[in-house]
Amino acid sequence: MPTTTLAHRVRVLAAPGDRHDEILTPGALDFVGSLVAAFGERRRELLKERRRQSLRTAAGSPLDFPIVTSAVRADPSWRVAPAAPGLTDRRVEITGPPDRRMAVNALNSGARVWMADFEDATAPTWDNIIDGQLTLLDAIERRIDFTTEDGREYRLADRDRLATIVVRPRGWHLTEDHLEFDGGPVPAALVDFGLYFFHCARRQIDAGHGPYFYLPKLENRYEARLWNDVFVTAQDLLGIPRGTVRATVLIETITAAFEMEEILYELREHSSGLNAGRWDYLFSLIKTLGHRTDFLLPDRANVTMTAPFMRAYTELLVRTCHKRGAHAIGGMAAQVPSKDPEAHETALAKVRMDKEREAEDGFDGSWVAHPGLVPVCREVFDGVLGERPHQVDRTRDDVDVRAADLLSVRRIGGPPTPEGVRTNIAVSLRYFAAWMRGQGAVALYGLMEDAATAEIARVQIWQWLRHRVIDRLSVLDLLEQELAALGAEYPWANLDEVRGLFERTALSGELPLFFTPDAYARHLVRHAEPRS
Known part of the structure; x- marks a missing residue:
C-alpha cells in the first residue's frame, strides 16, 4: 500500500506488546504520519476556535442557527450519498469496546451494526488501543474465535448473520502520547482512524462492506470538513475510490445541534447520517451553559427524552436527516439485563418505551449497550418498519424547531x-x-x-x-x-x-x-x- 515518505516519521514510545508489530508496521506508521503532517495544524486551530467559542458563549453570545450558512439549509437540491453496503438497514446497533469477547458477542448479537468504540467505552491504555486494532483485524479475517480457560467458546456465526463493523475513533481533543510525530504526541483520532483504515479498508471492501466510522464530539461544520478532507486524503493515499468511506456523526454537543444540516453537507459524499448521542449532549449542555441558572438540570435520571428541549433536539435530527436522504439513528439504551426477574422486566419495559418513541418519531434505528437488549429493540423497529430497511422517506415536514426550542431547559425543573x-x-x-x-x-x-x-x-x-x-x-x-x-x-x-x-x-x-x-x-x- 503506497504512502507518503516522511522526513519526520512516527515513533513508538511504548514498550512492545504481543502482536503489536502486526499493527505498528512501518507502512502503517508512515500512513498515520502522512495524515498528521497534512491535518495536524488544522486540528490545533480548530481546538483553539473551540476555546474561543466557549469564551464567547460564557460572555453571553447567543447560540443560534448560523446566518452565513442559511443558503445551505435552504437549498433543496443536495442530498448525502446513497446508503453503503451493510448500512441500508440499521434498525438495531450495538455499541461496545473492541475487545475480543465483546467483538464476538456484538457481531453475533442479531444487531445490524456493531460500533467498535475506541472513545467513550475504551480506557485508552496503549494495550487497549493496539489490541482493539488487532481485534478488528482478526474479526474481519475470521480468526477471532477463542475458548476461555473455563471452557466457554466464542465463535463467529456465518458471515451473512454478522453485524456490520463501524469504528468510532477518539475525538479531536485527545492525543495518543505513546506515538510521537515531529516532537509531539499524535492526534488520537488520526491514530484510531489511520491504523484501522490502513489495515482494514481494503479488507472490508473485499468482504462486501467498506471502511465505516462514527465521528464523536464534533462541535461545528468546520470539524466535519476536516474529517471529510481526512477521508479524501486517506482514500487517495491507498488508491481507494473517493466516497468509499461512510461516516455517521454523533450530534452530542449543543453547538453541533445548530449545524446539523451543515455537518451533513460537509460530509455529503461520505455521510451515512446522524446519531442522537444524548448522554454526551446533556454533558455538553452543562459544560457549555452550566454557568447560567436557567440551564440548571435536575437529576440525570429525571432528564428524560420527553423533556421539551430533548424532544426538539431529536425531532430536528430526524427531520434534518430525512430531508437530505440520510439515516437518523436514536440514542443508546444503557440498561443492563438483570438476573432478578422483576428488575429485568422493569429494565426491558423502559427500553421498549424509549425505542417505541424513537421509532414512532421517525428514527431508522437505535443503539443498545448489551446483547440482551437487541431483541426488544429489533421487535419495536420491526413493528414500525416491517420489511422496509428504513423510513427515510418520512420527511417530518411537520417539525419546526427554533433556537429557543433547543434551549428551553427552564421548562423542566426540580432540585x-x-x-x-x-x-x-x-x-x-x-x-x-x-x-x-x-x-x-x-x-x-x-x-x-x-x-x-x-x-x-x-x-x-x-x-x-x-x-x-x-x-x-x-x-x-x-x-x-x-x-x-x-x-x-x-x-x-x-x-x-x-x-x-x-x-x-x-x-x-x-x-x-x-x-x-x-x-x-x-x-x-x-x-x-x-x-x-
Whole structure:
C-alpha cells in the first residue's frame, strides 16, 4: 500500500506488546504520519476556535442557527450519498469496546451494526488501543474465535448473520502520547482512524462492506470538513475510490445541534447520517451553559427524552436527516439485563418505551449497550418498519424547531435529590477507578456506564455546587462515604488517585471540559525507551 515518505516519521514510545508489530508496521506508521503532517495544524486551530467559542458563549453570545450558512439549509437540491453496503438497514446497533469477547458477542448479537468504540467505552491504555486494532483485524479475517480457560467458546456465526463493523475513533481533543510525530504526541483520532483504515479498508471492501466510522464530539461544520478532507486524503493515499468511506456523526454537543444540516453537507459524499448521542449532549449542555441558572438540570435520571428541549433536539435530527436522504439513528439504551426477574422486566419495559418513541418519531434505528437488549429493540423497529430497511422517506415536514426550542431547559425543573447527588458521586468514583485500571465500560446500578455518562455525573455535581443548590460540606461527606464503599468493593482501587481526579474535575472552581485528558496523562501513559 503506497504512502507518503516522511522526513519526520512516527515513533513508538511504548514498550512492545504481543502482536503489536502486526499493527505498528512501518507502512502503517508512515500512513498515520502522512495524515498528521497534512491535518495536524488544522486540528490545533480548530481546538483553539473551540476555546474561543466557549469564551464567547460564557460572555453571553447567543447560540443560534448560523446566518452565513442559511443558503445551505435552504437549498433543496443536495442530498448525502446513497446508503453503503451493510448500512441500508440499521434498525438495531450495538455499541461496545473492541475487545475480543465483546467483538464476538456484538457481531453475533442479531444487531445490524456493531460500533467498535475506541472513545467513550475504551480506557485508552496503549494495550487497549493496539489490541482493539488487532481485534478488528482478526474479526474481519475470521480468526477471532477463542475458548476461555473455563471452557466457554466464542465463535463467529456465518458471515451473512454478522453485524456490520463501524469504528468510532477518539475525538479531536485527545492525543495518543505513546506515538510521537515531529516532537509531539499524535492526534488520537488520526491514530484510531489511520491504523484501522490502513489495515482494514481494503479488507472490508473485499468482504462486501467498506471502511465505516462514527465521528464523536464534533462541535461545528468546520470539524466535519476536516474529517471529510481526512477521508479524501486517506482514500487517495491507498488508491481507494473517493466516497468509499461512510461516516455517521454523533450530534452530542449543543453547538453541533445548530449545524446539523451543515455537518451533513460537509460530509455529503461520505455521510451515512446522524446519531442522537444524548448522554454526551446533556454533558455538553452543562459544560457549555452550566454557568447560567436557567440551564440548571435536575437529576440525570429525571432528564428524560420527553423533556421539551430533548424532544426538539431529536425531532430536528430526524427531520434534518430525512430531508437530505440520510439515516437518523436514536440514542443508546444503557440498561443492563438483570438476573432478578422483576428488575429485568422493569429494565426491558423502559427500553421498549424509549425505542417505541424513537421509532414512532421517525428514527431508522437505535443503539443498545448489551446483547440482551437487541431483541426488544429489533421487535419495536420491526413493528414500525416491517420489511422496509428504513423510513427515510418520512420527511417530518411537520417539525419546526427554533433556537429557543433547543434551549428551553427552564421548562423542566426540580432540585437535585439526595439520592441523585449520592448516585452521581458513586458513579463518578467507581467509573474513575475502573477507567484508570483500563476498563472503559462498567455496569453500575443496572446501567452500562461509559465516559459520557461519567462526565454527566461529575459535571452535575460541579453545576449544583456552583449554583449552591447543594452544600459543599455535604458533598465532601458523601465523597468520603463513597470512597470507603469503593475501597470495600474494589480493593485494588487507589483511593487517593480516585479522590484526586474527582476533586480536580468536579469540585474545582473552573470546570475542566473533559476528565479524560488529564487522567490519561497522569494515569494511563506509560513510556518506554524511544524506538524508531
